[in-house]
Amino acid sequence: MSGGYWNRVLVVDLEQGTSHDEVLDAGARDLLLGGSGLGAWLWEHHSVPGAGALEPGNALVFAAGPLTGTFAPTSGRHEVVTRSPATGAYGEGDAGGTFGTALKRAGYDALVITGSAALASVLVVDGDRVRLEDAADLWGKDVIDADTALRVRLGGGFSTALIGPAGENLVLMANIVHDGADARVAGRGGLGAVMGSKLLKGVAVRGTKQVPVHDPDALKQLMRETVPAMREQAIGMHLFGTTGGVQRAEEVGDLPIRNWRDGSFPQAAALSGQAIAERLTGRYHCASCPIGCGRTVRLHVEGHEGRDGAGLEYESVGALGSLLMLTDLDDVEQAASLCNVFGLDTISTGGTLATAMEARELGLVTAADTDGIDLVWGNGAAVLAMIPRIARRQG
Incomplete structure (x- = not known):
């Protein structure tokens, strides 16, 4: 299976301040169809065994499925996977909005974040350009204010995933809010507290690439057949x-x-x-x-x-x-x-x-x-x- 995937995962180490691309495992990709399965597989393979939810060894994964980033109807969703601080077990949140699409159009099927930053930071993924920026001016702000300030700093076209004061304070029901005031949320399990424990205020992603599709004409025909019925029903x-x-x-x-x-x-x-x-x-x-x-x-x-x-x-x-x-x-x-x-x-x-x-x-x-x-x-x-x-x- 190749359509819908870049076969590319972005791995960011907050402790070292480094990032690298990783080839997506073909066996996992084909067996675990969709962002949920892919996110779970990547979380297991990038987390330190036994690491607690709020410890640096607990990986945080943003993963999208093969349709995300294409024009397939209702495909604009992604998964956020990590160990839940609320339960101590597997945690997963599903969110809509534009973040998953932006990640795919930046050229990645998933983003894996490991370690913890030394200072409050924001991760910026601008196509192939990846960097960590200081977020001291954003730390303490609520989601809307932080989103507004980040967009002024970075310019247009970005989709954001941010935590508010609840995540910063490691509240066990803190969530991750995408797209600011539009509030497309990965809500359950305290995922925002995991970001807070990593001193990661947010992630901003921008991409303009066209996601590869195996048969674009067939997808367009399927859309012509299904979208009117979806709207009606x-x-x-x-x-x-x-x-x-x-x-x-x-x-x-x-x-x-x-x-x-x-x-x-x-x-x-x-x-x-x-x-x-x-x-x-x-x-x-x-x-x-x-x-x-x-x-x-x-x-x-x-x-x-x-x-x-x-x-x-x-x-x-x-x-x-x-x-x-x-x-x-x-x-x-x-x-x-x-x-x-x-x-x-x-x-x-x-x-x-x-x-x-x-x-x-x-x-x-x-x-x-x-x-x-x-x-x-x-x-x-x-x-x-x-x-x-x-x-x-x-x-």
């Missing part, structure tokens, strides 16, 4: 995104409610994609995707008021809405935006706060234990106060 996803299923999930008992203790949430419609559609400022398409399920909304986060950012996804509505008994869409949107800005996984954040609220209900904790923040069900102000504190490890 996924019209609900385009109009309402993943949150279009909130009400149906509540009806069939799949929506998480009051830390999974209740089975009914009458306010589901108020947090649904249909309600969110009334306040959209735009729609977002990941690379090579004809559906465009991403939506943008006006942010109401301190320091970013008035600008557009990523809208809610189903998981965030569940974890930061019904799971906590929040019924105000403004509160849920702001909570998710805070997680994106600080680099926190919305699912783990919501689950942690739900556990704390249940403990509060049972009398196991009081407001005195949380610096006066009363974590009772439905207290949106308390949720919004806690998210920055979690990211900063305060209290």
Whole structure:
């Protein structure tokens, strides 16, 4: 198999400040089709056996599949693989956006990062030119501010993968946020903390190469046959995104409610994609995707008021809405935006706060234990106060 692959992996040693190309193992490539399998194989082969998640010997891998970087529909995704600091076991995050496409168009099938930097750094992959740059000016900034500053420094055409304060502070539910305010996230397992442990604030990638395809004409014909049907059949996803299923999930008992203790949430419609559609400022398409399920909304986060950012996804509505008994869409949107800005996984954040609220209900904790923040069900102000504190490890 040759189409869709460069057979080239970029390996970066942060400790030595060096990089080199590695020929992609053909056996692994053909056996482990896609970025998920490839990422797992590369992680195992480049990690020091027994290395802990936050130790230099734990490799961090960004891997893309054979279709990524081509015009194949819905192919603009990539995997991030490492040992999870949250579980101590294998960790993997899947993200959309433009990063995987940029990596492939830079001429690489995967990026492997080993070691830890001596100082806060950002890795820049500009086609065949690879370098580490000082990131002292970016360290401490939230995701949007860091993304903005990095793009001013580097110029146009880059896709970014960044951590926020949560990753810098090694919070075990820190994520990796791609493309700044667009917030395409590798969310689960604390992957952002692994980047933080390596003093790696982010990765910026730019590429203009055309990914090799075995039979370009056949791919174009397949696109002509499938893309119109995809657009027609996924019209609900385009109009309402993943949150279009909130009400149906509540009806069939799949929506998480009051830390999974209740089975009914009458306010589901108020947090649904249909309600969110009334306040959209735009729609977002990941690379090579004809559906465009991403939506943008006006942010109401301190320091970013008035600008557009990523809208809610189903998981965030569940974890930061019904799971906590929040019924105000403004509160849920702001909570998710805070997680994106600080680099926190919305699912783990919501689950942690739900556990704390249940403990509060049972009398196991009081407001005195949380610096006066009363974590009772439905207290949106308390949720919004806690998210920055979690990211900063305060209290």
